[in-house]
Amino acid sequence: MSEFESFDVARVLQLFADRPIFGGTAHADDDPPPWADATWAIPDVAGLSAHDAALAYAKAGVFIVPTDPTDVKNPGSLLGNRWQDRSSIDADRIAGWWTDHPNAGIAADVGRSGLIAFDLDCDERPAEMTDDVWSALQTGAIHATRATGARAHYVFSCQPDEFGNGAGVFGRWGEVRCSNGVIILAPTQHPDAKTKRGRYGWRRTGDVPPLPDVLRALLSAAGNNDDPKTPAELLTFLAAHTGNDAPSGLQGHLTAFAKAIERGQSRHDEMTKVMAWAFREAIIGRFPAQSAYDALKLAFYRAKPETKGTGEFDRIARWAAAQAETADPETTRRRVNRASDDETFWSARPALADMRQFARARRVGPWAMLGHVLARTVSAIPPHVVLPPLVGSHASLNLFVALVGRSGAGKGGAAGAAADWLGTDPEAFLATLGSGEGMAKVFAYKHRANGNSGPWTQTGLRVSVLFDAPEVDNLAALTSRNASTLLPQLRSAYSGEELGFSYADPAKAVKLCAHRYRLCLTIGVQPGRGRALLDDADGGTPQRFVWLPTDDANAPERAPSMPPGFDLPRWPDPPANGRIVSGAEPVAMLATPVELGALHLLDVPDAARTTIDAHRLAMLRGGVVDPLDGHRLLCRLKIAAALMALDGRTDAVTEDDWALSETVMAVADSTRRSVVDVLVTNAEAENLRRGRSEGVRADAAEQIKTDRAVSRVAENLLRKLKASGGEMARADLRKMFASRDRPFFDDAEAALFDSGRIDKAPSDNTGPEGFVLRLADQDASK
Known part of the structure; x- marks a missing residue:
């Protein structure tokens, strides 16, 4: 029989007034209800018997259910199916239960008690759990379910039965208990004590804090992260x-x-x-x-x-x-089909199959190695070899690759494997990426002719450079400098446009004319640190990169045999009439504009022309298309040209090259999205953390302001009592304060009473202000 079935009407009314009751209501004029701001405290039950511990919990306001020790986690094992109507905080009833069942387990009716428990099912902190969520859990009352480790009930206060038992986003790590939910409490014997070191015990008792916003967000986000199925x-x-x-x-x-x-x-x-x-x-x-x-x-x-x-x-x-x-099933199909497309790609040509085998023999990611191989391949193609002017002018083959993986995932290893497998003529010249102004100086330098008396002249060093930034943090540091020109210069280099600056000092004025230089770039990107590239999306910088992963989910258990390396044939030299000055070497013509007749135009397949033209036409007509897709299509065409060269051809990009390039771009799109997803997740966690910190600071500032006001009113209250002869009716005294100070009167009065500086005695009046306040002896004598 529940409390509400009892004939003790006074007891029923007291229960309504003292504690939130499942199914009960507050007085109509109470807003919020009287228990809304109740402070909960978990008692220390160490050393108590189950009988005494159950009474201690009930006294603290926790509704108790006894459970059969042979089925201790079943709240209905003793009380039956309607156990939630029979849970109780009544001392007599609880004493009767343990008299009848001295070995019964103790279950807490969590939601009815105005509590919520996060039941973590992991031995250690989950790797995917953010710092904010983990820190928030640690602020609660912690009831361990194992002798060691993170498995525990993390308990907080909330409105009675405010939540169901849906775990929302928390469901990947455990369960949430609230309305009609129970947790088994210490000192109950854990059913797995002997086999799994199970043990119930409080690690933190005392006040139970309100449910933190960061945990509340996990539950309110359940609409976007469906609750687990039953x-x-x-x-x-x-x-x-x-x-x-x-x-x-x-x-x-x-x-x-x-x-x-x-x-x-x-x-x-x-x-x-x-x-x-x-x-x-x-x-x-x-x-x-x-x-x-x-x-x-x-x-x-x-x-x-x-x-x-x-x-x-x-x-x-x-x-x-x-x-x-x-x-979305279609998204799942695309991913599955991509795996099938990947296999088609790697088996399409002997060189690609050998490359993947070489990567796996060296235990590096095949896609990461491919990225380095493509960059090295393009670096070996002379700069006068260009793509036809499908949109605007001729397009350079200059290629940028971003290798994505966590620290130590093999970005450097993939670069080394690519260098060992692919031989080029000329050999690639590697340089570390520096400032925008410094890029041109890796190709050429300025000096005076005839010693120090002649005019300034430019001397070329090389026409092709493969720049490398092992970590994207280096790029971030370079671009964060005041007046940094690095990203604009990289965008120009990607298109093969003129590089260099018009310095007043001729010693600095190195000039690289369009299509006279070859510049490729590889950069390492940790997923959580890709903002340096992605933040320049409006400028189109990330869309100019081929994003490839460093991992290999399908790597074989045993490394395959090492295939032989691959030597890329040297690109044919241009005819003599393709040079500005007969007999002049390309390195001597870096500052000389190229004539259109000197360019070697690669033919491209009709499929590429049609796709690129359709996108451009839609742009011109104001259609609903992504303008950045234009960068993607050019990037794809550059990959197709690199695959052409890797296949030993120098005349035309074929339909097969174009088709294979789409597989590479599908991997690139997926990899770039994964970096964006990580950054979005990190940003959301940071926003939650910052919002929580700002809220704490705001609360602290407000508390300081309140404390000062209470202190001021308390001193004023003492002065007024002394001026009135040391005694005054509370109601009259309160009226003497300005309206701005009255909200602090009660706290000031309580502080003075608790500190023994005033006494409080009933008067003949009734109501909350029917008291007389008097100065205590020590203050009256001052």
Whole structure:
């Protein structure tokens, strides 16, 4: 029988007044309800029996449910299916329960108690959990579920039954308990105490803080990150998706999980990512969802057998199924097809197949090695070789590549592998990227003829340079300088336009004419540090790069044999009539404008012409197209030309070159989007952190302002009491204060009373102000 079924009407009314009751209401004129600002405190129950601990919890306002010790996590094991109507804070009732069941476990009816618990199912902090979320969890009352590690209930106060038990974004790491939810409390014996070091115990007791905004955001974001499915809904999901078009595709997910565990990655986090994608592929019919569930469950518990039976895997599965159902199937198909396209690309030509094998033999990412190979290949093509003027003027082959991977992921290794595999004539000249003004000086320098008395003249050093910036931070540092010209100069170099500055000092005025130099660039980018490039999107800088990953998700267990290197044939020298001065070397003509007749125009396929022309026509007519796609198409055409040269041809880009280049661009698009996604996620976390910090600062400033006002009113109150002879009716005294100070009167009065500086006695009046305030002896005598 619940409190509301009792005939003790006074007790019922007291319960309504003292604590929030599930299904109860506040007085009509109370806004907010009287318990809205209640302060919760978890008692220290160390050393108490279950009976005494249950009473201590109830006294603190936690609604208690006894549970059968043989089924301790089931809140209905003793009270039945309507346990949520029978949870109680009544001391007599609780004492009766433990008299009848002295070994009963203690369950807290969380939501009815005005609490919410985040049940973290990970032994350590999840790698994907942001600092803000982790820090917010640490501010709560912490009730551990293991002897060591991060597994615990992180408890906060909220409005009664404010939330359901949907975990929102938190669902990837555990569960959330609120309305009709329970957690088992210490000193209850953990059912896995002997097998999994399970132990219930409070690590932090005392005041329970309100639910932090950063955690509230995880729950309110559930609309965009669907709540996990129920167990029954998961069974329906597994039964619904039975397609089996590509059963071997499941092996890739198992391999990815196994490799991640070998690298020491979090088992929970990795399974969360792998299962979400596996279920997405099950939805489009590649393999049955049930097969994915069974195989991944086996792999999950093989990685840590002692956790079997905890329900951790099923929680991940229920979350992953919900995520998979909200994902766009077409996006999933594009990714799957890209994997198929990747294989078609690498097997299309012997040189490409050997390159991938070489990369895997050296344990570097094939796409990263390809990026370096393409840059080296273009560096070996003379600068007078150009693309036809499909839009505007002739286009240079100058190529920029961004290699994306975490620190230590093999960007440098890929560069070394490319240098070892590809031989070029002439050999590529490598230089570290510096300032915009300094780029031209790597190609040529100025000096006086005939010693120091002659006119200034320019001497060429080389016509081709492969610049490298191993870390994008170097680029960020260079572009952050005042009046930096680096990015504008790079954009000009990408198009093969004239480089150099009109300095008053002729010693600095190095000039590189259009299509007289070849400039390629490779740059290393950590996913979270790509802002230096992406922030210049309006200028079109990131769209001029080919973004390629340094990883290799399908790397074989055993490195393949090392194939031989590949020597790129030397590009034919231009005819004598293609030079401005007969017999002059290209390095001597860097500052001499090129004549159109000296350019070598590569032919391009009709498919490329049609695609580029259609985009340009739509732009001219004001159609709804992305203007930056023009950069993408030019970038694709440059890749096609590099693939042409790598295939030993020097005359024309073919339809096959153009088709293969789209696969490279699909990888590039995906890689660039992944960098953007990481930056967006980091920015959102930073905004949350900054907003929280600003809120704390604002609260602190407001508190200081309030404290000063209370102090001022308290001193004034003492003076007025002394002036009135040391005693005065509270109501009369309060009226003597200005309206701006009255809000602080109660706090000032309480502070003086608590410190013993005033006494408070009832008067003949009634109501909250029916008191007389008197100066205490020490203040009256001053």
